[in-house]
Amino acid sequence: MKNLWQNINIFSWGLFGATLVLQPTVAQAQYIQRSFLNPGFESPSFGSAGQQCYVQVDQSLVPGWSTTHGSVKAGTGNCTGYTSPGSVPLIEIWTSGFLGASTGTNAGNQFAELNAEQNSELYQNICLIKDETITFSLLHRGRSSATVADVANFLIGTNTIFGTFSTTSNGTVTAQPVAQNGATIPTVTNNNAGNGWVRYTGTVPYTGASSNQPVGFAAVSTAGGNNTVGNFLDEVQFAGLPVVEFTASSGGAAESETNPTTNPPKLRIVGLVPTGGISVPISVSGTAVLGTDYTTTSGTSTFNITIPEGNYDGTDVTHSVITIPFTVINNNVPQGVRTIVFTIQPSSSFFASSTTTCGDSPTVISNYTIYDDDFLSGKVWDDADNSANNTFTNINTGSETGTNAGGLLNAILVDSNNKVLKTIPVAADGTYTFLDVPLNQSNVKIILSTTAGTVGNTAPTASLPPNWVNTSPLTTATFNTGTNISSKDFGIEQLPDTNNVTGSTTTNPGGTNTVQVPTLSGTDPEDGNLGSGNSFKIVSLPTNGTLYYNGVAVTANQVITNYDPTKLTVDPNIDGATTITFTVAAIDKAAKEDPTPATITMPLTASSAGKPQLILVKRITRINSQNLTNIVDGRSDVSPNAANYVASPRDTDDDSTNTWPTNYLRGLINAGLVKPGDELEYTIYFLSNGLGNATSVQICDLVPVSSTFIPTAFNGLTPNDGGLSGADQGIALALGSSTPTVYLTNAQDGDRGRFYSANETVPSYCGANINGAVVVNITRSPDLPNLVKDFYGFIRFRAKVK
Numbered sequence: 001m002k003n004l005w006q007n008i009n010i011f012s013w014g015l016f017g018a019t020l021v022l023q024p025t026v027a028q029a030q031y032i033q034r035s036f037l038n039p040g041f042e043s044p045s046f047g048s049a050g051q052q053c054y055v056q057v058d059q060s061l062v063p064g065w066s067t068t069h070g071s072v073k074a075g076t077g078n079c080t081g082y083t084s085p086g087s088v089p090l091i092e093i094w095t096s097g098f099l100g101a102s103t104g105t106n107a108g109n110q111f112a113e114l115n116a117e118q119n120s121e122l123y124q125n126i127c128l129i130k131d132e133t134i135t136f137s138l139l140h141r142g143r144s145s146a147t148v149a150d151v152a153n154f155l156i157g158t159n160t161i162f163g164t165f166s167t168t169s170n171g172t173v174t175a176q177p178v179a180q181n182g183a184t185i186p187t188v189t190n191n192n193a194g195n196g197w198v199r200y201t202g203t204v205p206y207t208g209a210s211s212n213q214p215v216g217f218a219a220v221s222t223a224g225g226n227n228t229v230g231n232f233l234d235e236v237q238f239a240g241l242p243v244v245e246f247t248a249s250s251g252g253a254a255e256s257e258t259n260p261t262t263n264p265p266k267l268r269i270v271g272l273v274p275t276g277g278i279s280v281p282i283s284v285s286g287t288a289v290l291g292t293d294y295t296t297t298s299g300t301s302t303f304n305i306t307i308p309e310g311n312y313d314g315t316d317v318t319h320s321v322i323t324i325p326f327t328v329i330n331n332n333v334p335q336g337v338r339t340i341v342f343t344i345q346p347s348s349s350f351f352a353s354s355t356t357t358c359g360d361s362p363t364v365i366s367n368y369t370i371y372d373d374d375f376l377s378g379k380v381w382d383d384a385d386n387s388a389n390n391t392f393t394n395i396n397t398g399s400e401t402g403t404n405a406g407g408l409l410n411a412i413l414v415d416s417n418n419k420v421l422k423t424i425p426v427a428a429d430g431t432y433t434f435l436d437v438p439l440n441q442s443n444v445k446i447i448l449s450t451t452a453g454t455v456g457n458t459a460p461t462a463s464l465p466p467n468w469v470n471t472s473p474l475t476t477a478t479f480n481t482g483t484n485i486s487s488k489d490f491g492i493e494q495l496p497d498t499n500n501v502t503g504s505t506t507t508n509p510g511g512t513n514t515v516q517v518p519t520l521s522g523t524d525p526e527d528g529n530l531g532s533g534n535s536f537k538i539v540s541l542p543t544n545g546t547l548y549y550n551g552v553a554v555t556a557n558q559v560i561t562n563y564d565p566t567k568l569t570v571d572p573n574i575d576g577a578t579t580i581t582f583t584v585a586a587i588d589k590a591a592k593e594d595p596t597p598a599t600i601t602m603p604l605t606a607s608s609a610g611k612p613q614l615i616l617v618k619r620i621t622r623i624n625s626q627n628l629t630n631i632v633d634g635r636s637d638v639s640p641n642a643a644n645y646v647a648s649p650r651d652t653d654d655d656s657t658n659t660w661p662t663n664y665l666r667g668l669i670n671a672g673l674v675k676p677g678d679e680l681e682y683t684i685y686f687l688s689n690g691l692g693n694a695t696s697v698q699i700c701d702l703v704p705v706s707s708t709f710i711p712t713a714f715n716g717l718t719p720n721d722g723g724l725s726g727a728d729q730g731i732a733l734a735l736g737s738s739t740p741t742v743y744l745t746n747a748q749d750g751d752r753g754r755f756y757s758a759n760e761t762v763p764s765y766c767g768a769n770i771n772g773a774v775v776v777n778i779t780r781s782p783d784l785p786n787l788v789k790d791f792y793g794f795i796r797f798r799a800k801v802k
Contacts (some may be wrong), residue, residue: 033124138202380402471491634646
């Protein structure tokens with residue numbers, strides 16, 4: 001029965017052999033700790049079922065426990081699923097039977113070794129109260145010797161020792177426990193807990209100031225002198241008197257709540273309660289009259305609350321909160337506001353102290369206010385589905401919750417002259433109650449407003465905070481006041497918010513082909529994320545495309561219900577690169593529309609799947625040292641001997657309709673007569689003007705048979721393009737420029753260009769290489785992976801006439 005029951009002597013309570021309950025889980029941090037948590041090291045459970053193994057883990061993994069162990073080495077272990085935490089403060093846990101060491105009788109399956117990799121202390125921070133007496137119990141066992149003991153100390157604080165324990169591996173007590181600093185520790189017998197374990201018990205006085213103190217057990221020595229092995233610890237128990245106080249200093253409700261449940265006075269208890277439980281004496285006083293306004297369980301002004309035995313951590317999980325039982329007497333007599341004062345009386349069975357801050361003053365008085373039941377009440381509902389539909393009926397259909405719109409709403413009772421009778425903020429749960437409402441008032445009404453009313457003044461205008469809208473009217477119909485009028489309810493809800501969406505760059509398919517619109521989305525405070533299956537309103541249409549839903553053209557302000565993202569498409573009106581935009585507003589389940597539509601943006605690029613096209617125009621741009629700047633229009637309708645003759649259909653390649661830059665194609669088509677030794681400069685201009693991007697662009701130009709390639713034409717010019725340093729440069733390249741942007745070597749190296757000597761094997765697209773060929777890779781990743789529409793440039797080389 002590890003972690004549940006363990007009999008120990010509680011001398012300080014005068015209860016010999018009383019039973020203590022040890023909590024098996026970690027208490028919530030908002031309450032003090034008065035007992036050890038996870039006393040048997042059973043949480044978490046390590047290894048597979050029945051596995052005999054050990055682990056060295058970070059202290060944060062073992063609930064409740066901390067250690068002084070240093071970060072001296074990386075933790076080790078052999079349990080299934082174990083992962084070393086690295087060099088951290090270690091706690092070492094064994095499962096029963098590992099290396100022959102089993103847990104004590106009825107002591108669970110796991111225990112700790114104080115000496116993980118060095119002498120260390122395992123401790124917990126406990127709230128200790130000045131001048132209290134504490135009882136403790138623990139199981140101790142040596143590890144490596146049946147004759148020489150492992151020794152450990154019991155401490156409070158950093159160095160105050162209250163007991164020393166010496167136990168061998170077979171449970172022999174080599175020296176009876178040594179009590180210090182006022183502790184009382186009875187003598188023990190060998191192996192009294194079985195399997196080599198010895199249970200030590202005792203009491204210690206605490207005389208320090210009330211505060212959180214580390215309470216723990218520290219290794220002193222091991223049998224073999226090896227500080228990495230020894231001092232097994234298990235079933236550590238610790239107890240002082242429990243701590244009691246009221247959970248709140250005030251509460252109250254209408255007198256019609258005869259068995260108070262809304263916010264009655266409650267006790268909170270933290271700590272161990274022994275067998276038989278304890279009694280908490282309570283007295284009552286105040287302006288409320290016992291027997292007239294309320295009664296107690298005893299019928300008198302004093303009564304006891306019985307706390308059953310158990311271990312209480314302050315939370316509802318351990319039933320640590322106990323409601324004070326009393327009865328309110330309801331009648332039809334106007335009595336106004338009355339108060340019952342509940343007071344915790346002193347007792348030797350517990351401490352009256354703060355359950356949230358160690359040593360702080362407790363809440364020992366709780367006032368309960370009884371309000372006269374001549375009230376008028378209602379609730380403001382977050383009507384997320386608009387079930388009210390602008391009426392006061394069917395507001396709450398079961399899924400709605402109450403709201404006060406972030407604390408900004410007021411309920412205002414208004415008379416027939418529009419003067420304020422009562423005003424009150426709406427509570428966080430949406431409720432409001434007007435108390436002591438004048439009876440028999442005719443033609444009153446209730447309004448909701450963000451402005452609080454002033455009694456006697458003209459009522460403010462009905463209103464809601466920003467982004468809230470009403471699903472019922474904000475002003476009730478008129479009615480007459482009476483006794484206990486309720487359910488004057490309202491419905492409101494919050495507006496949705498639509499997300500701006502920018503789609504990823506998509507290829508424009510051209511023609512009448514459509515593109516999928518990115519998924520519409522939004523959020524709504526009540527409905528959560530909005531998207532597929534919700535409603536959206538197409539507020540404005542794109543100017544450069546046609547929206548379709550399920551194949552039907554969408555109209556402006558059309559509402560799409562049960563939205564399916566796959567059915568909303570757009571047909572761009574422009575082939576090529578463009579950006580399509582339109583606006584959309586989300587509609588929530590209450591059929592309320594986002595008043596600020598979002599923009600959907602779809603960037604489209606020219607279709608890379610369209611037919612790319614590259615225009616090439618060749619010119620002679622230099623003879624010897626004379627640059628030729630002529631602009632010649634190639635024509636097919638002139639004599640073949642004409643200087644500007646170009647055969648059809650290539651005669652139109654140099655036309656301006658092909659988006660060449662102005663005056664870009666300089667040079668001659670036919671340079672006339674030349675003589676041997678003349679140097680000619682050839683320029684091959686290129687232009688990308690297809691529907692798609694041109695990729696893998698390589699240009700090969702064969703050196704005319706009547707000339708010889710000049711390999712050194714551009715030596716010494718920069719910039720270069722990654723070619724071999726010092727290699728001859730016979731090729732120039734311009735990218736988007738009217739002058740060369742880079743100079744290329746003739747060799748096969750790291751740049752774009754290469755010159756192939758006559759009869760050398762060239763790429764197949766070059767044709768027969770009988771006099772040399774210039775080859776340039778125009779595109780190259782990552783700097784120029786493709787040529788977009790209207791991209792231009794040229795390659796250039798020089799040759800000498802034979």
